[in-house]
Amino acid sequence: MFSEILAERVRELKETPEGVDSMCREMDEIYNEGIEIGIERGLEKGKMEMKQETVLSMFNLGMPVEQIAAVVKESVGMVQKWISESKAVI
Helix, strand or coil, X not given: CCCHHHHHHHHHHHHCHHHHHHHHHHHHHHHHHHHHHHHHHXXXXXXXXXXXXXXXXXXXXXXXXXHHHHHHCCCHHHHHXXXXXXXXXX
């Protein structure tokens, strides 16, 4: 290593019971934060997909785009985008 101080700290973290315990706690924290972020992203994605399905159902019932946008609380542009994307798939 380039630094004796850094080399000693790495040795402590890897080779002493206290260092290993400290690293395990840190890794658990990082892991748990990652899980929380993943859950939040999944929920947001699910909400967006539900909005898209609702938009398409309302559009297929003949509702005006402006009214659909107001109901799902999205911009008219976003609603139009979802509708045109669904037409491209069909």
